[in-house]
Amino acid sequence: MYVHFPFCRHKCCYCDFYSVGTRDKEAAFFEALHQEIDLQAASEDFSESTFATLYIGGGTPSLVSPQFLAPFFRHILAKFNFSQDAEFSFEANPGAMLRDHLKVFKQVGFNRLTIGVQSFQDDELAFLSRIHSAREAVQAIHAARECGFDNVGIDLIFGIPAQTIKSWQATLHTAIRLAPEHISMYGLTYEAGTPLWRQEREGRVQKCDEELERDMLLLGMEMLTEAGYEHYEISNFALPGFRSRHNSKYWDGSPYLGLGPSAHSFDAKRRWWNVDDIDVYVAKLQAGQSPVSGGELLSRHTRLHELILLGLRCAQGVDLQVVQNYTDISENEFLDRVTGLFGDVARVAPFQESHDNALLTLWRGSLGLTRAGLLLYDAVCKNIFGVMAIN
Numbered sequence: 371m372y373v374h375f376p377f378c379r380h381k382c383c384y385c386d387f388y389s390v391g392t393r394d395k396e397a398a399f400f401e402a403l404h405q406e407i408d409l410q411a412a413s414e415d416f417s418e419s420t421f422a423t424l425y426i427g428g429g430t431p432s433l434v435s436p437q438f439l440a441p442f443f444r445h446i447l448a449k450f451n452f453s454q455d456a457e458f459s460f461e462a463n464p465g466a467m468l469r470d471h472l473k474v475f476k477q478v479g480f481n482r483l484t485i486g487v488q489s490f491q492d493d494e495l496a497f498l499s500r501i502h503s504a505r506e507a508v509q510a511i512h513a514a515r516e517c518g519f520d521n522v523g524i525d526l527i528f529g530i531p532a533q534t535i536k537s538w539q540a541t542l543h544t545a546i547r548l549a550p551e552h553i554s555m556y557g558l559t560y561e562a563g564t565p566l567w568r569q570e571r572e573g574r575v576q577k578c579d580e581e582l583e584r585d586m587l588l589l590g591m592e593m594l595t596e597a598g599y600e601h602y603e604i605s606n607f608a609l610p611g612f613r614s615r616h617n618s619k620y621w622d623g624s625p626y627l628g629l630g631p632s633a634h635s636f637d638a639k640r641r642w643w644n645v646d647d648i649d650v651y652v653a654k655l656q657a658g659q660s661p662v663s664g665g666e667l668l669s670r671h672t673r674l675h676e677l678i679l680l681g682l683r684c685a686q687g688v689d690l691q692v693v694q695n696y697t698d699i700s701e702n703e704f705l706d707r708v709t710g711l712f713g714d715v716a717r718v719a720p721f722q723e724s725h726d727n728a729l730l731t732l733w734r735g736s737l738g739l740t741r742a743g744l745l746l747y748d749a750v751c752k753n754i755f756g757v758m759a760i761n
């Protein structure tokens with residue numbers, strides 16, 4: 371289950387997640403959220419489900435007033451079934467992470483915290499228009515520990531204009547020294563409509579050189595795996611036993627329920643999403659109406675397309691049995707077609723180097739990317755769809 375808390379203190383220049391810059395609608399939002407919980411709990415979609423994870427994202431969940439948290443958490447636990455060992459995560463921003471807030475999250479039962487660090491360099495944080503300094507990012511990790519969180523993740527960004535391989539290396543060193551259980555590292559993207567995207571289009575910002583960005587990715591992979599982190603998804607690394615169970619559900623194609631403005635839901639056949647406007651969200655729920663604003667029925671081809679896109683991102687790869695179930699192409703036929711297009715398939719664990727420079731590897735009945743393939747993820751996916759003649 372995903373719940374979207376749509377409040378940020380300030381909009382970061384690269385971000386296209388839905389959020390608003392003030393919290394004056396916080397009380398109305400939580401009232402509406404409680405109504406949405408009731409609506410969903412009474413509907414057939416997920417009322418009988420047992421959820422393994424709850425993830426509070428945003429927005430900046432660590433910004434909300436603590437008095438709303440306990441009633442929200444009690445309500446959701448009362449209305450839905452969660453497994454005994456469920457993972458309860460929330461996102462925090464180092465610039466909006468008061469110890470009092472963290473203690474409340476901990477007290478009400480959250481057992482995992484993801485901190486949006488992004489960089490340990492002040493100039494890079496300023497470029498990204500983050501509301502915190504590198505020092506505050508370090509302090510945030512210490513604060514999480516002091517408040518009793520023993521499962522902490524951090525997000526990092528590489529490919530920031532003016533970032534150098536040296537400054538990225540310094541950020542990775544600091545991250546490794548602080549030893550969070552989970553590290554995500556993403557290349558900076560220029561999402562249409564964001565201020566950063568406009569700046570780039572107007573020539574005021576120059577994108578990071580592609581080769582440099584590739585070297586940064588490789589450096590991150592090398593340093594984090596050497597430090598004992600398992601590389602289990604293209605952008606995600608975890609100490610043993612600390613993979614994000616919530617994100618793993620997205621990647622393996624499990625159904626999920628999303629609550630809050632802009633949240634998406636998926637029941638294995640259909641995807642639907644809530645309105646991305648807090649005023650409309652509140653008004654609809656006040657009127658007893660669903661906040662869903664759109665949806666789509668996924669064809670078998672689209673499902674397979676998605677399972678391949680997601681599977682190749684992960685170290686476990688794409689189960690060939692799944693391909694066979696979705697198409698009339700047998701495992702052997704599929705492998706023949708893949709070999710015809712990409713050359714020989716290696717037999718190394720996904721994301722590892724293959725001596726013959728193969729892009730794909732067959733490992734434990736699944737097709738995965740080698741290290742060379744990982745660097746060409748988009749191109750490999752595109753061509754694999756050609757192999758199956760699906761668009």
Ligand code: SF4
Pocket residue numbers: 377378379380381382385386387389428429430463486
């Ligand atoms: S704090 Fe997070 S959600 Fe809010 S604008 Fe920045 S990146 Fe987006």
